[in-house]
Amino acid sequence: MSRGTLTLVGDDTAKLAAALLAQNRAEHSYYDGPRRCSVWPQPADTPMPDTAPVTAEHFDG
Structure with a gap:
């Protein structure tokens, strides 16, 4: 439904995912x-993929 990028400060991907799901x-x-x-590292100089890579962490909510 929604798509975008955020810069994660720290390494708490579960907390970020919970906030994104609530939003x-x-x-x-x-x-x-x-x-x-889905959360994964994305180098700034590369295009955003259409789907999450296999290395992404997935959070359901």
């Missing part, structure tokens, strides 16, 4: 289906 729930409250957040 997505608030911004897309009309949707009551499952949600997934």
Whole structure:
């Protein structure tokens, strides 16, 4: 539903994913289906892939 990039300060990906899932729930409250957040390192000088790479951490909420 949503797509974008954020810079993670520190290494708490689970906390970041929980915040992103909560934000997505608030911004897309009309949707009551499952949600997934994928987090992975992305070098600044490379294009964003269309789908999460196999190395991504996935968080469901």
